[in-house]
Amino acid sequence: MAFISVPLRNVGRSMAIVDEDAITITGTMLGEPKGQPFVRRVRVPTAETTRVNLIVQATRDVMEPSERWLLKVPYTDFARRQGTVAVISLGYRGDSPADGEWLVMGVDHRESE
Secondary structure, three states, X not given: XXXXXXXXXXXXXXXXXXXXXXXXXXXXXXXXXXXOOEEOOOEEOOOOEEEEEEEEEXXXXXXXXXXXXXXXXXXXXXOOOOOEEEEEEEEEEOOOOOOOEEEEEEEEEEEOO
């Protein structure tokens, strides 16, 4: 199992509303999510932080250190417009995914499709 907990900060100019039901994660070694992702605060005021928590079934496949898991967190502004997706790249440093140090390797913001 992979237990994932990632903090997210609202650096925008207005409140962000996280679409908890649309959160996804993809990547090598990942199977089915165990339950629904949980967001500590779905309404995040400017300069405040929330946390995204999820549990995913991990497979026994091999993962290279250069590979990334992509956590996609859709959100909108307070008026439910300006749909955006925060794409968080997760990876590890060390000898193996099970023993390595897991880090946020990057965050990209994309317009919702």
